[in-house]
Amino acid sequence: MINLKALLEEINSIKPDVRLIAVSKNVTSAEVLALHAQGQLEYGENRVQEMAKKQSEISAALDIRWHMIGRLQNNKINQLISLRPTLWQSCDSLERAHEVDKRLNYKLDTLLQINSANEDTKQGVLPSNAIETYLKIQELCPNINLKGIMSIGAHSDNEKEIQKSFELSYKIYEELKPHGAQICSMGMSSDFKLAIKCGSNMIRLGTILYV
Numbered sequence: 782m783i784n785l786k787a788l789l790e791e792i793n794s795i796k797p798d799v800r801l802i803a804v805s806k807n808v809t810s811a812e813v814l815a816l817h818a819q820g821q822l823e824y825g826e827n828r829v830q831e832m833a834k835k836q837s838e839i840s841a842a843l844d845i846r847w848h849m850i851g852r853l854q855n856n857k858i859n860q861l862i863s864l865r866p867t868l869w870q871s872c873d874s875l876e877r878a879h880e881v882d883k884r885l886n887y888k889l890d891t892l893l894q895i896n897s898a899n900e901d902t903k904q905g906v907l908p909s910n911a912i913e914t915y916l917k918i919q920e921l922c923p924n925i926n927l928k929g930i931m932s933i934g935a936h937s938d939n940e941k942e943i944q945k946s947f948e949l950s951y952k953i954y955e956e957l958k959p960h961g962a963q964i965c966s967m968g969m970s971s972d973f974k975l976a977i978k979c980g981s982n983m984i985r986l987g988t989i990l991y992v
Contacts, residue, residue, distance in 0.1 A: 782812070783990050785819035792984070795977045802848050802966075804987030806831060810838040812991055817845060825870070825985050827851030829861045836864060850931075850985055852904050855880055868892065870931045870966055870985075873904040875914050875921075882922035891925050892966055893918065895953060898935035898946040905932065911953045916960065929964030930954050931983075934972045943972055947979035954980070 792799050805813050806827040813824060813835060825848040826832035832847055839845060846867035853861060853871060858881055861869070870892045872878050881889065893915050896905035906914045911930070918925055932950040934943040947967050954965040968976025968984035976984060 782815055782819075783992065785816065785821055785990075788990075792973075792977065795974060796982075798982065799977055800964075800983045802850070802983060802985045803990055804850065804969075804985050805835065806851070806987065808991050810835050813839060813845070816990060817843060821990075822846055823848060823867065825850040829853070829857040829864070832864055832866070833860060853877065853881070858884055862886075862889070868928070868964075870894065871904065872918070872925070874906060875917050878918045878922045878925050882924045885924035888924050888926045890928050891918075892929050892931040892964060893927060895930050895932045895950050897932045897950040897953075898937075898942075900936060902936070903933055908949055908953060912956055915957055915962075919960065927961065929962040929966065930957065931964075931966035933969070934967065934976065940975065944975055944979060947972075947976050947981070951980035 802823045802825045803816055803821050805824045822844055823846045828851055848868045848870055849861055849866045850870045862884055868890045871894045872891050873894045894905035895911050896903045897908055919927055935946040937943055950967055951965060954962055964983050965981050966983040967981035970986050970989040973984040973986060
């Protein structure tokens with residue numbers, strides 16, 4: 782398992798105050814606890830049922846905060862709401878926001894997912910619709926507390942293409958700052974350094990943390 786202190790120092794040398802979300806989708810609760818022992822508090826899950834499983838296995842007394850980072854299916858909305866995640870990072874449409882909003886009885890901190898690379902394999906709103914969608918969710922979904930945006934870098938071996946997708950997401954984030962956006966969640970194990978240089982203040986790392 783990685784030396785978390787050394788990794789955080791490396792991240793901080795690129796840009797201070799970047800939040801690290803440890804993606805725990807392919808690891809056990811024991812591995813989460815081992816990372817937690819090094820001081821990692823925030824974890825991201827792709828599937829609601831896996832978040833529920835880990836929550837039940839790990840003591841509620843621990844100050845672990847869970848993020849939903851994967852696609853949310855409508856038949857899992859009630860379960861996600863019951864788990865009270867710290868942040869729902871993967872709101873991929875106004876329609877999905879409506880479905881969650883009408884079932885919430887508390888305000889859920891949320892990020893709008895942007896498909897900045899315009900790839901068929903990725904969820905999220907297209908960049909051309911992102912600002913309009915963000916503002917409509919704010920207007921029409923009182924229980925969805927939008928805190929910013931999330932995106933995944935272009936699936937490419939060409940670093941310039943990946944950088945272009947990050948820069949586009951960051952530009953949208955900048956435009957949404959006057960509307961309360963505080964979080965720009967970009968960057969995974971393979972591209973987090975580039976994402977931070979492009980303006981990300983939240984990264985989602987999985988593979989490299991557990992080797």
